Amino acid sequence: MRRWLYLWEEVYLPYSSLNIPWYPVFGNHDYGGSVQAQLDRYAADPTGLWQFPAQYYTKTFAVPEGGTVQIIFVDTTTLAPNVCKYTSEKG
Helix, strand or coil, X not given: CHHHHHHHHHHHCCCHHHCCCECCCCCHHHHHCCHHHHHXXXXXXXXXXXXXXXXXXXXXXECCCCCEEEXXXXXXXXXXXXXXXXXCCCC
């Protein structure tokens, strides 16, 4: 929990313009640490800003002028295992 404070909350959240929902995806650097910790943070986030429910997820947003847009959040690291030393041929 302490790492979240000094690596995310204390770095970004002091700025009111960054107090918005964050929708992350994994990248190659995440596999060198704990990817599960980032997913677990979603359920335990006291701010409600860390929106990371799964490795792959979708989110539908309302467009102010009407309509919606759906964004698909994809971790492409596992699609190229030879590029990332933290993933295997199995992904």
